[in-house]
Amino acid sequence: MEEDKDGLLPTNNVVARDGRFYYGSEEIFVDPQCGGVVDYLTPKPALWRGARLRFTKDHYRMKRAPIIGVPFSRAFEEAKSISSGLQKSMFEDPNWTNYQGKAVVATMLAHTSASRTAIEFQAWQFLDVSTETFYVHAIIEKASERVIHLDGATMIHSDEQHSEIRSFARKLKGEGYTKHFRIDGEFDVSAAKDVMDLYFPIQALTKEFLDAMQ
Incomplete structure (x- = not known):
């Protein structure tokens, strides 16, 4: 190929x-x-x-445990409101300690920067029981208010790097970077949000799911 x-x-x-x-x-x-x-x-x-x-070239499947956290699309929605400068944000479910040991807990670090013509969004979502980190990167053109680039990747962060991210919201790329998709062109923000949430799905906290966790 x-x-x-x-x-x-x-x-x-x-x-x-x-x-x-x-x-x-x-x-x-x-x-x-x-x-x-x-x-x-x-x-x-x-x-x-x-x-x-x-x-x-080979067909294989992957199964994951339920993941609790904040969807990429929520951080992305907030990113659109940035008009200039750099913003760093941490996102996690406020009740995450209740789910430890019962589901995988995810924490997201988001970086949003804005220039005169574009908004750039980067987010790292890492898991409490794994060194694997998910990453998304998007660029929004201000004039058209449409996304012109979107990609997703995974990488590895050590426990020390996870702690540093939690403590200082510091940008760390990690090791073993593997890109899974890239979309270029010009498309709606709603489509970008859909793609990001499909790339790293967060378990909806329905009553049935919470009852099952008990």
Whole structure:
């Protein structure tokens, strides 16, 4: 497969047919980390054409425990209100201590910077029981109020780096950076929020879920 420098395959080299994907005559498989993102993009030609995605030659599945935290889209919504300068924010469920040991707890560090023409949003979401960290990056053009770039990746942070992020809201890229998707072009903010939440889904705290945790 002719992947780019990040290991992503441009969608103009991929044929999607009946829920399956082909590179030439070879069937390829979506990296499970971005499965929800691909399902969202496939029926939307404008978004699909501007995407680069991580595919594999082997089919495998990934199962995660329920994750409790704040959706990327909430931080992204706040980011749009920044007019200039840099803002650093931490996001976590206020009752996160109640869920430890029963579900995975996520904490997000968000950096938002604004220039005269654009707003840039970066967020790192890390887990209390894993060194894996999720990352999203978006750029919003001020004039059109539309997103012109969005990507998602994972990386590894040590326990010490996690503590530093919690204490100082300091930007740390970490190790083992792996990009899973990239979308370029011009598209609605609502679509960007949908993609971010599909990339790293947070468990909805329904009554049924909370009862089950008990």
